Amino acid sequence: MAETQTYAPGEHPDLAPPASTVGVIGWFRANLFSSPLNIALTAFAIFLLYLLIPPVVNWAVTTSVVSGDTRERCDMGRQLSRMNGAMSLVNLDQLGDPAQAKAEQEVQDFFGQFVTRATAEGADVPGDLRDILGAVDVKEVQKAIGDAISNKDGGALQANFAALAPLVDWGAARNGACWTFIRIWFKQIIYGRYPDQELWRINLAFLILVVAAIPLFIPQVKGKIWIGAFLLIIYPLIATYLFAGITRQDIIAWPYRLMGWAALALAALSVLPQFMKFRSWSVPVAIILLVFVPLWGLSAPSTWTAGLIYGAPGWSVAVSVLLTIVAPLVAVGALFVGGLREFVFERFWLICIGVGLIAFIGFAFPLLAWDPLAGPSPPWAMAVAPAALALAAIAPWGYDRSVGPVGRLAYLLLPVYLIAVFLTLVGPPDFLNIAALDWTANATPFFRGVAQVLPSVETPLWGGLFLTLVIAGVGIVASLPIGVVLALGRRSTMPIVRAVCIAFIELWRGVPLISVLFMASVMFPLFLPEGMNFDKLVRALVGVALFSSAYMAEVVRGGLQAIPKGQYEAAEAMALTFWKSMWLVILPQALKLVIPGIVNTFIGLFKDTTLVLIIGLFDLLGAVQLAATNQRWLGFAVEGYVFAGLGFWVFCFGMSRYSIHIERKLETGHKR
């Protein structure tokens, strides 16, 4: 007799929840069996898993083959299994029936293939199989089976087949995935046809990348901006030279490139502050400089050095030397002559335009008489480049009489620059023999001594995962800045700029990447002047970069739109110029907002790199495809695809997790 216990209201002790709602059982009830529909779904899911998982595990792990150096290792197990499969279709009582003739034939064929492989001279037979073969004389059995089938003797067939039981068991344990295939082709799949003795270069570049990138992911590390700058600007250069190799020409070219870029930077730096202050008449000059100096400056370093390497016509060198020496000498000389100095300052913009005109004639005239066969460097670039650089160097004096630190730097650099140009262009040994300037044969003695440091590896040899990472990396690094500029342009108030940006973005987003790649591979060469052409990989990279920058622009635009209007207005109220307000106020916020979007674009780009295989570059998938269509290794495509798929999946899934992680981290920052 249970006693009824009474409690005052609110005094009842807490009871344990019903057993069916807690613990493992509760979880199962709630999550798997809550309703009839749910039970049915659970059953369905379990059935699906049963269909999927055992065969896949069986194929990939249990019965897979990893050892060996030839495909025979994989083939023997498969042939025995197929023989067994064919045998199971044979009805022993009806031997010779046309309906099962094919099965009978297959039993003999597959076994025959196995016997040929296993007993061939120097065959790659694993130890355990050798033991079995020692016990069974397969050639005898093969003959006996053939006789039994032709004699329609079911009993004999069965008896002989039974003797093969250990072989069949051996085969059944080895008829799954052939990872040997991946092992043999592993180097190709990772590095392509890159020469073996040079592989350390790829590994080193990758190591540098990892070591440099790790601090970016540690919150405590300061100065990430410098690491980022290193990764985005210096590292690509290092990697390029590591991958492609450094030749003597590169070593010669580098000082010039640096000099060209230094002058370019000087010109930009010295012009910008004045551009912003809007004080004097020098502004139009500054604008002209700003437009044309980068144009010339950019074309100069690369084309100029190329011209040196391949040898340019004498006249272009002559014009170049003349402009290089005369223009700055006049300018520098004027600074030291008392009256002339004032004269120059007062007419500075006239002189600048004069020098510009000379340079322009130097630009236009050679163009008219341009010899298209002078190699990939148009001689005008050679002629104009030094003038442009000189112009850039004297620019700071134009509007600032007190010659600021930047101007002084240019002032200091100019003589060094002139001497270097003189020495290399004319050089002591060939002082007047300018026409003999052929750098492959006639390098000045100093440079002739410089040996090749890293042998060059041509891009057709690049491939595999390495190429995938190169393409994705270049696309990622190039698309972000271009994308930001395009996004700003699309939101600009200037109608032409906006229209151009919209057209660009929509054009690239509206067409498939494959057509862009086709364009890069078959149309792009026609756009270039005769005699000028780029490597196929470079063309593909340009296509990929433009394509992904259009997508990046849309992502960044989303971020820009999400910034409240107040931020723009506040930046304007602080009297920040457009670029300052973007750089200091808007972009940091906007980019932070769209990091997940940016990472998603990267994931898309990473997956899209596979398309380059259609234009004949062998990335990770391309290398797998190459291996799978190799006639000696036909039949292992699935293993290859599974391996490549796993590779891509690890990268993409990792990136997407990272993007989610960042998203969560940033979200807390916005909570109030």
Place this chain on the structure above:
Amino acid sequence: MKGLKIVTVGAVLAFAASGAANAATLDDVKRKGFVQCGVSQGLPGFSNPDEKGNWAGIDVDVCRGMAAAIFGDAKKVKYTPLSAKERFTALQSGEVDVLPRNTTWTLVRDTALGLDFTTINFYDGQGFMVRKALGVKAATELDGASVCVQIGTTTELNLSDFFRANNISFKPVVFEKADEVVAAYDAGRCDVYTTDRSGLAAQRTKMKNPDEHLVLPEVISKEPLGPVVRHGDNNWGDIVRWTLYAMLEAEELGVDSKNVDKMKDSKNPNIRRLLGVEGEMGKNLGLPNDWAFNIVKQVGNYGESYERNVGPNTPIALARGVNKLWKDGGLMYPMPVR
């Protein structure tokens, strides 16, 4: 506006400037120091890289011969593997200097594509390969068959022509790469694999089981294969043409890579002219006078090249057939070096 003016002037000047003069490929090649050679992405016997990336084949020998003629060093060649789609653009744009990529000489290609065919280094014809198990004995029995073929080749057009002419139907399955075509046929996607008969022979050796396959007797087209150059540079075309003629002439005169040094002392004026002992044949081409000597010495004569790459002792095992010299009843007829 000033800016506008400058830009306009610049545009006009640039516009006026781009009318280009004729190209002298030879000067360009000499300046670069190597011949840039457009080859296939891998066709055994014609142009195929080994595991170390060294190219070999009868097409490759054309480039090697040219390098020997120009530089005296057959190794001064760089190879650009090209798909059927890219090959002409690559040549037109100057990416390669010469294209000896088993390319069939046709009227359209010679005229509408801005190309010049120089001469023929291999006479071929299109054929069909089927599985023996199908029991087909002639191509006309192939009604309704599906045919694996490489895209953008004359093969694809000949195929259509042949079936149309015989009023039978077929289903084409076209792939971009030769390897994929073969893999598709080998995997049973098609009944028939069609390409040039030399290609059939080469690919058959690589099948899983070569004996299961049969090359049908019909030759449905003429496929004269030869190196191609850009239109408009006749001197360069001459060099390609005469490189081949020199190899053929050497064979005709019995000069080969082994006896070429001795042959310099030969009394035969033809040999003396060819090897540059007499006359100034090289100079007319803009080459050193020992151009043909270098070709034969380093690459060999045509017969040697044939035997080494596609001859009966190679896995491809093609009999010389119509590619014999004219005096042996073939079609190879080198023009006289004089």
Place this chain on the structure above:
Amino acid sequence: MAAEADIGQAPGKPPIWNDPRYRALFFQVVVLGGIIFFFVYITNNTLANLERQGIASGFGFLSRTAGFDISMHLIDWDEEMTYGRAFTVSVINTLLVSFLGIVFATLLGFVMGVARLSRNWLIAKLSAVYIETFRNIPLLLQIFFWYFGVLRNLPESVRESVNVFDLAFLNRRGLFVPSPQAEPAFWVVIVLFFGGIVASIFLARWAKQRQEATGQYFPVLSTSAGLILGVPILAFIVLGFPINWDVPELGRFNFSGGAELIPEFVALLLALSVYTASFIAEIVRAGILSVSHGQTEAAFALGLRPNWTLRLIIIPQALRVIIPPLTSQYLNLTKNSSLAAAIAYPDLILVFAGTVLMQTGQAVEVIAMAMAVYLTISLLISALMNWYNKKIALVER
């Protein structure tokens, strides 16, 4: 004006280059000039290159005889037709695979998206595994997997095809299914079907007007279903099944008759649908999650029944979030169909930018036309989407 003058000395007019308007103008002129220069430059180069090399140009090639065959064509095609016709054939093939891909991807994507939110743990996880697997593997790899990995492992010989009731056959050559051949009477069914659609539209309008005027409800959905599907099916039965099935029969090399779905088509369709569905599933999930639970509770509080809540409250709001990204997935699918070129499905890229390009050698014209087709499709769909977005956008007060 007068008041302005009183404030004090008006600052002098800034010099012309400091005036933002003029600076903007100058900058734009420079940009425009640069772009014009760029286009003039490449056009000029291209023309010079074409002329120098004697390459034919212009679109005259479109009316020349093609001379090659195409393995799959929905409209008539033989070798004697023109390149222009080949263009049309290939565009139709592209549109076909895109359209079917969109249909299958949407169905699979919605199922998977809903399954991802299922209260059944196992189903939700299975769906998550599906989504995370397929969206993180490149599409081209998936196409290869289906084509080279799966379809190549089907029975090789025609006689061993997977046989479905002697009606459909599957082997390495493709999927062979009976194709319907309409008898004349079948047109009645079609007319009734479209008539049903038109009638349903009018019915819906009428029902809405009546509901707004009187508050009475009319079951539009079930009536429309009856009109669009029921009546034609009834007519179909009454007319005595006016359709013939052309069943595939075994020929010497392959099946003849019936409809043949080439394996390239099957593989491409499969890969496109499975890949895009994994993205659609995520979109659907996000869409459903975006409707806050308060909406459901509010609807219940108003006395709406659950299925009405779903139809009137949840779905319209979820769709507003789902439709824009869904459209961009459709666009992606259409563009991705160009990967057909890798496995020999005769789409625009393979036939036109492949065979035609190589036979004519006119790369510029051919690639430009191919790009224009994709661009047109993209712009059309974008325009449609913008219009739709405007229509369903929240009208804020």
